[in-house]
Amino acid sequence: MTLTKAELADLLFEKVGLNKREAKDMVEAFFDEIRIALEGGDSVKLSGFGNFQLRDKPQRPGRNPKTGEEIPITARRVVTFHASQKLKLAVETLDHANAAQ
Amino acid sequence: MTKSELIARLAARFPQLVAKDADLAVKVVLDAMTAALSRNDRIEIRGFGSFALNYRPPRVGRNPKSGEKVNVPAKHVPHFKAGKELRERVDLNGEA
Numbered sequence: 001m002t003l004t005k006a007e008l009a010d011l012l013f014e015k016v017g018l019n020k021r022e023a024k025d026m027v028e029a030f031f032d033e034i035r036i037a038l039e040g041g042d043s044v045k046l047s048g049f050g051n052f053q054l055r056d057k058p059q060r061p062g063r064n065p066k067t068g069e070e071i072p073i074t075a076r077r078v079v080t081f082h083a084s085q086k087l088k089l090a091v092e093t094l095d096h097a098n099a100a101q
Numbered sequence: 102m103t104k105s106e107l108i109a110r111l112a113a114r115f116p117q118l119v120a121k122d123a124d125l126a127v128k129v130v131l132d133a134m135t136a137a138l139s140r141n142d143r144i145e146i147r148g149f150g151s152f153a154l155n156y157r158p159p160r161v162g163r164n165p166k167s168g169e170k171v172n173v174p175a176k177h178v179p180h181f182k183a184g185k186e187l188r189e190r191v192d193l194n195g196e197a
Contacts (some may be wrong), residue, residue, distance in 0.1 A: 002139040003144040011133050014126045018118070026115065026126050031149040033110050037102040039190045044102045049131045050179070054191065076192045079150075081181030090139040091154055092176045 007029075038079055050083040136177055150184040 012023035035053065037044050044052040055078050056062045062073035083091075102110075104127065104178040134152065137144050141194040144152040162173040183191070 001137075001140075001142045003133065003142055003147060008130055008133060010125055015129050018122065018126070022115065026123075027130070029111055029114050030107075030127065030130055031146055033107055033114075034102075035149060035187055035190065036120075037188070040154055042102050044107070044128065046104045046107070046131060048104075049135065050181075052181075066140055077162055079180070079181075079182050079183045079187060079191050081152075081178040087135055087138065088178055090135055094139065094154075096176050098130065 046084075047087050048084055051079055052061055053080050054078070054084065055080055141177070146184070148184055150187055151182050153180055153182075155177065155180045178192040 002012075008027045009020070009023040012026055013020055016023070018026060023043075034044050038054060039068045040050060040055060043054060045060055046052075057076055057078060059075045060073050062071055063069065108120075108123050108127050111126065112118070112120045115123060133143055138152060138154060139152055157176050157178060159175040160173050162171050163169065164171055
């Protein structure tokens with residue numbers, strides 16, 4: 001099972017009492033606001049869940065794995081996610097006998 | 102941006118809702134995401150990214166202070182992969 005925007009919207013309908021339209025819009029807005037903050041260079045800290053941070057990576061040498069040709073990987077800004085202690089604990093305690101790979 | 106700022110921005114976007122609804126909505130979404138990951142379910146948000154668990158096999162670690170060997174049990178750790186749209190919009194050098 002994969003959790004998607006559709007299931008999140010269903011939950012907002014059931015648990016918050018938003019109408020279907022509002023629930024769908026709210027889910028879109030939730031991820032949109034996080035994206036806007038990150039786009040603007042602002043990190044996002046959701047206590048109890050985790051932090052989205054930005055990292056500026058310098059240019060580094062790369063290689064086309066097919067041709068072996070050397071091409072530089074350009075400098076870029078990337079998003080990294082760091083799970084909170086609470087989230088880490090919640091997933092660590094999985095049943096490893098069944099869940100491993 | 103913190104969680105309370107996110108709630109405030111969402112409340113401002115939905116003036117027809119009471120402020121408490123934005124607060125509850127954020128809680129419901131984050132709880133559902135935590136619950137999904139703790140069932141080892143993936144989360145896939147188009148345009149934003151995906152969350153999944155990475156498996157870390159058991160290993161023998163060392164207490165850096167005493168040098169003593171300790172068994173570190175297998176565990177899962179959450180992992181986020183930014184989606185194409187987020188990646189491009191965040192990258193300063195990305196095409197607009």
